[in-house]
Amino acid sequence: METSASTAAMNRLQPLGISQAKEVCLNLTPAELVEEALKNGEGTLTDTGALMADTGKFTGRSPKDRFVVKDESTAESVWWGDINIPFDAQKFDQLHVKMVAYLADKKIYVRDAYAGAHPDYQLKLRVVNELAWHNLFCYNMFLRPEQGADTSWTPDFSIICAPGFEADPAVDGTRQSNFAILNFSKKMILIGGTGYAGEMKKGIFGVLNYLLPHEKNTLAMHCSANVGQEGDTAIFFGLSGTGKTTLSADPNRGLVGDDEHGWMPGNAGIFNFEGGCYAKVIDLSREKEPEIWDAIKFGSIVENTRFIPGTHTVDYANKSVTENTRTAYPIHYINNAVEPSVAGVPKNIFFLTADAFGVIPPISKLDKSHAMYHFMSGYTAKVAGTEVGVTEPQTTFSACFGQVFLPLHPTKYAEMLGQKMEEHPNVNVWLVNTGWSGGSYGVGSRMKLSYTRAMITAALNGELNDVEFVKHPIFGVEVPTSVPNVPTEILDPRNTWADKEAYDKTAASLAEKFVANFQKFADFANEEILAGAPKVEAVANA
Template identity: 80%
Template sequence: MNTTLTANALQRLQPLGISQASEVCLNLPPAALVESALCRGEAVLTDTGALMADTGKFTGRSPKDRFVVRDEKTASSVWWGEVNIPFEADKFDQLHQKMVAYLADKTLYVREGYAGANPDYQLKLRVVNELAWHNLFAYNLFLRPEAGADTTWAADFSIICAPGFEADPAVDGTRQANFAILNFTKKLILIGGTAYAGEMKKGIFGVLNYLLPHEQDTLPMHCSANVGADGETAIFFGLSGTGKTTLSADPNRGLIGDDEHGWTPAAGIFNFEGGCYAKVIDLSQEKEPEIWQAIRFGSIVENTRFVPGTRTVDYANTSVTENTRTAYPLGYIANAVEPSVGAAPKHIFFLTADAFGVLPPISKLDKSHAMYHFMSGYTAKVAGTEMDITEPQTTFSACFGQVFLPLHPTRYAEMLGQKMDEHPEVSVWLVNTGWTGGSYGTGSRMKLSYTRAMITAALTGQLNEVDFHPHPVFGVLVPAAVPGVPTHLLDPRQTWANAAAYDATAADLAQKFVDNFQKYADYASADILAGAPKVAAEQPV
């Protein structure tokens, strides 16, 4: 499917306003894209055959430069503010025309694919790239049509991604030279001035977060998902760096997907993507064998560096960024489930990297606490996930993905509550993959092996007969024992050298929860508010 400049190829681009190009490479296979990237000096090969590329100035998303076109369609439906920054429709058209002119003498790499593994919920995509390795990223991350499939369809949404094109903020209405702009009326995303490939996948995630609740009564979720041999599905919510990808890549369970899913009214869940985009900082074969084995020919590693004198990637090297990444097709994981769909989940895990070291490493949530913690979305931004983040910073991100939500967070929380009512057998767990024995800088990060053991115990029913006690401040239910985990770790207060210091820190974190939730208080039911921590609770002696 190596199509150069032809009337047919350009005809597919005409709805995007593109009628000129020096060459159009349509749906190239991975080998041809790797060859193009190498010949053009965009990337180099590692000793595993993976393509290694740099993203330049931007090694993470730039949330302050993400915009949504405000027009008749979106004016009253989008949650406007710091997350969804309004952009003028005429400025979008102006930028679009400039980008088309910029691309007129360029080689264009065009990818046609899907978002949504359930055929009833698919979004047909057309992606236009300036860089060959970006088109390989699109091949890996989006769902791929079957060989020989007719893709002459009109796209439901398209992306034009041109890192070499920079906006003029004074003229074009952007904040700076880089931008990512969603236009729901024109069904088009423009990305310029940044080579961070994740802007493409998160742009489509934002689109689905808008369309699915509106049009198909489906809950979009920033979560990973896997399934056991018994067919029981589990989903894992969490921001980048909390362990979503790592913990869902379980050799004893089938991987449905690592980042984005939808929960339908009747058909269970489905993966939005056809690949994985995993962090590789300190990656090792011993700790994460599934991801390690997936980094081979056809995969991409971003912003990594070699061991000197070799072509072996040094995953401990953070000289470029701590947000080093790999992108590979879902099928590169040996136990991947294809098509990537599953039944309604029996277990829901909220993953948080608690920088204060207050929350238990695992706790069970009733409906009130589940709804409250979902709306709170407490975690820590991990170093390198976004620009200018150099160490963990505590944050509250509604639905564990606030930066991707075009609608008000209460819309998604209400849908989750509805799902819980419809599926009363579901168990909801809060898992702290962050600090124990003290806050960041004093305590230590919870061992991955212990976190895996706790999740496995929950999934296999080993906690069904265990005694639980409520946390004195947060009210979540803490198990008395978990197989394979030292008992003293389960009660975070016992891991601190100074119990009084723990109590004070817990009270402070509880107050932060309550303060954050004030912006939702007018929308929250009494049932949800019952899940709030007790900020004035008498502390244990």
């Protein structure tokens, strides 16, 4: 255990402007960090040995308080707007000085780690934390250097995270007291005023989403990935509630990663950015998610959960703090995890949507044009009743299934996906609706998980290679006429509606929503992407 402001520790901190600290704890083990967290009153142990900690006021990311420094290196390359909010370089320097001064009399936890499981694409990291449990989070979520490895490196990127430091918006240029600011020129992320650990993880994801396409011709993806026994790789894109975690967790396939991956040039394949998993645990049960359940043990973290009264057993149904309760653990806590987390070129790509309108087919195949269009659309739907005043399903569009993490314009990522499909003509792209069938929410019913699994299995096993496909008249996607172990009548969504005219109207309405959402991209998208748009007039002329 290397503590105190030793020469080795302070040498690591000098490039970050930190020359003074009460005590520096460098690269502590998980057991040491748990001990520190308990001693500091940062959390308590559950009956499975996991560390339970609260994130404080913020129980999720704060997108409106995420900034990117606008300077010569980023002015022309970053997609500026309400996703990437510009921040003044001098204000960044001012905040940096203030944070360093704030930490001068604190005990701090420093971690050397890296992102990117492929050695040619590694981003060396140095993280400075005010809280021990945050440092444990970074141990779990980032990749861990081999024991005994020399990590006295010059980092490619650094994070300074001090939840106790609050900005003064009037002076510091922030919106409010909390902030997360990326500076690509200084190669540094400053996070303050928030205890939500996910800001660190997603900060580095944003960095890689900028650097990899920009410098390495590598597509950065917000997706899960697994690999079959024959070495066939599958990746799964999908927003919250679409089943991404559930459907990628397959006991017959190795888990490459659950959230962030890069697709390398040529035949090099894909790699995980991370060394761990950050899974939602609301309503978690051993029956539904046995892999996640068993991973919550000593060394793992559970965030914003509560105990069953009188016990140290977590009540996963408890939403009193937030619905965004989570666990963070190293990927090797999952039995079928692949380490190192690299795999071959994807053979199958799944876009998952929970279409609450009951319009999208349960599975369909996308050509290059439709794949790029649906990738940029990133569609799913909220069901009625989730918010006050919501009486019917509402569309949710998030470009590339991760809009809030994209420093570059979404067309850049979509065009890269199209290039990958050209380079690898055998890759199949599937749109899978895990939502409603037989009518919209309130009339129809949710697609059975067993049917969705059967459709994905059939796609993975090549059982759809020789079946007949029919083009959907509005969305233009190719719908199989048969899938093993799935009733044929549910494959065409129109057939499942008692009122066919109501289906046509609802489908036309959803198509119009797609087109309206895409207007903000239309001036940047090429003709091939635009050709993937739904044909609204197909219904009007029917």
